[in-house]
Amino acid sequence: MALQLIPSDTKIDFIKYRRIAQVISALAIIGSITAFFTLGLNFGIDFRGGVTVEVGPPPGETFDDQSLSAARSAVGALGLGDVQVQSIGGTAGAADGIVVAVEAITEEQGGQERQAAVAGEVQEALRQALGADIEMRRVDSVTPTVSGELVQAGVTALVVAILLMLAYIWFRFEWQFSIGAILALTHDVILTIGVFCVTQFEFTLAIIAALLTIIGYSMNDTVVIYDRIRENLRKYKAMPLRDVINLSINQTLGRTIMTSLTTLLAVVSLFLFGGEVLRGFSFALIWGVLVGTYSTVFIAAPLLVSTGVKRDWSENKTPATADARP
Numbered sequence: 001m002a003l004q005l006i007p008s009d010t011k012i013d014f015i016k017y018r019r020i021a022q023v024i025s026a027l028a029i030i031g032s033i034t035a036f037f038t039l040g041l042n043f044g045i046d047f048r049g050g051v052t053v054e055v056g057p058p059p060g061e062t063f064d065d066q067s068l069s070a071a072r073s074a075v076g077a078l079g080l081g082d083v084q085v086q087s088i089g090g091t092a093g094a095a096d097g098i099v100v101a102v103e104a105i106t107e108e109q110g111g112q113e114r115q116a117a118v119a120g121e122v123q124e125a126l127r128q129a130l131g132a133d134i135e136m137r138r139v140d141s142v143t144p145t146v147s148g149e150l151v152q153a154g155v156t157a158l159v160v161a162i163l164l165m166l167a168y169i170w171f172r173f174e175w176q177f178s179i180g181a182i183l184a185l186t187h188d189v190i191l192t193i194g195v196f197c198v199t200q201f202e203f204t205l206a207i208i209a210a211l212l213t214i215i216g217y218s219m220n221d222t223v224v225i226y227d228r229i230r231e232n233l234r235k236y237k238a239m240p241l242r243d244v245i246n247l248s249i250n251q252t253l254g255r256t257i258m259t260s261l262t263t264l265l266a267v268v269s270l271f272l273f274g275g276e277v278l279r280g281f282s283f284a285l286i287w288g289v290l291v292g293t294y295s296t297v298f299i300a301a302p303l304l305v306s307t308g309v310k311r312d313w314s315e316n317k318t319p320a321t322a323d324a325r326p
Contacts, residue, residue, distance in 0.1 A: 010250045015242045018302035025187055025299060032194020039197045044204035045140050047151050051102040051119045054088075054277075055126050056135035063087060063098055067130055071098050074129035078121055097137060100126065116141060138277065154208040158189065161212055165219050173226055180303035181222050184295040188218050191291050192284060199283075206281040214288030221259070221296040225252050229301065233309065242305050249301055260293045 045052045057063050072085045082103040088096055100122050119141050127134060162185055169178045189211060196203050228248040236244060264286065271282035 010253055011246075012250055012253070013246055014249050014297060015246050015302055015305060018298065018305065021294075021298035021302070025295070028194070029187065029190050032190050032197070035194050035197035039200070041193070041197055041203040042200045044202040045101065047154075047203065047205075049103075050141075051100075051122065052138065052140040053100045053119065053122045053126065053136075054097055054138040055100075055130065056097045056137050058131055058133040058135070063096075063130070068098060070129040071100065071126060074125040075100050075102075075122060078118075078125055080118060080122075098126070098130075150205060154205065157208060158211060158215075161215050162186070162189075165215065169219075169223075169226075172223075173230065174309055176304055176307040176309045177226050179307050180300040181219065181226070183303065184222060184292075184300035185215055185218055187295050187299055188214055188288060188292050192287055195287055196280075196284070201280040201283055204280065206278075207284050210281050210284035210288065213285060214292055217263070217289065218292035218296060221256060221292060222300045224255065225249060225296060225301050228252050229304065229309075241309070245301055245304055249297055253297075256293060256297065260289055263289050 057067075068085065068087050075083050075085055080102050084101040085098065087098055102118055102122065119139055123136060123139065162182065165185060166178055166182050169181045192211060192214060196207065201207075225248060228251055229245055232239075232244045232248050232251075233241075236247075239247075267282050267285040267289065270278055271286060274282055
């Protein structure tokens with residue numbers, strides 16, 4: 001017998017809770033926008049420019065509070081302006097690594113050549129403070145000009161992705177479906193940006209990639225339910241619209257839950273064992289899967305009750321098929 005986490009004959013009245021879900025989503029969107037303008041995103045070096053150096057402890061050793069203090073003193077003595085030194089990973093009292101972030105070097109200060117020299121100076125200072133056998137894990141250097149271009153490219157990618165999804169839904173379904181799908185996508189993107197403002201995870205190009213993945217995942221889930229709704233609208237022509245939507249969501253609920261769970265197994269593993277570099281990316285995917293599943297079930301599909309949708313009335317309609325019930 002096949003494993004079945006969700007019964008195939010569920011009869012949950014999702015439409016009954018659509019108003020509550022809409023209020024929760026509206027409050028979450030307002031909170032996300034407020035967090036964006038008050039807390040802001042913790043932009044990574046990709047977007048703000050500068051130098052980032054990540055080092056790991058020598059083989060068989062760990063970094064402690066004294067190591068972090070030594071690193072701060074060594075880098076601070078270089079006189080590089082706004083410098084952030086912090087530990088990453090590990091447990092209390094022991095860090096898995098240390099990351100040094102230096103603000104971008106402007107053209108007046110020497111530009112790209114000076115910034116490359118700064119990366120070398122930071123590495124040398126860390127070697128002297130922490131030992132010559134420390135592990136140099138990552139050295140990133142991005143100029144302000146390049147970072148500005150990356151911001152523009154990232155925003156453009158998100159806007160184009162949403163517009164293309166709108167066009168896809170518009171041609172495949174009626175316009176009423178498009179409204180629900182795009183509102184759900186916008187909802188997912190805003191809430192993801194909001195949670196990054198609250199958690200202050202570093203916002204990098206990898207997060208833009210995660211957002212694009214979330215858009216695709218959410219749209220795929222929405223299309224599956226929309227297909228079932230359209231199919232049932234043709235099959236049960238006399239059934240009220242809200243009942244058709246409830247029936248369709250319940251029929252696809254097992255697939256929705258199983259897809260989300262299997263995806264979460266992969267991204268949670270990535271979050272736990274993928275290291276600091278992939279921590280923000282995997283966190284975005286975890287949040288995106290959860291909020292994307294929620295928006296599909298409680299936002300995209302129930303909105304059809306408010307917008308209405310045409311039924312594909314058959315010319316060979318008979319009382320038996322018109323009054324059919326599941």
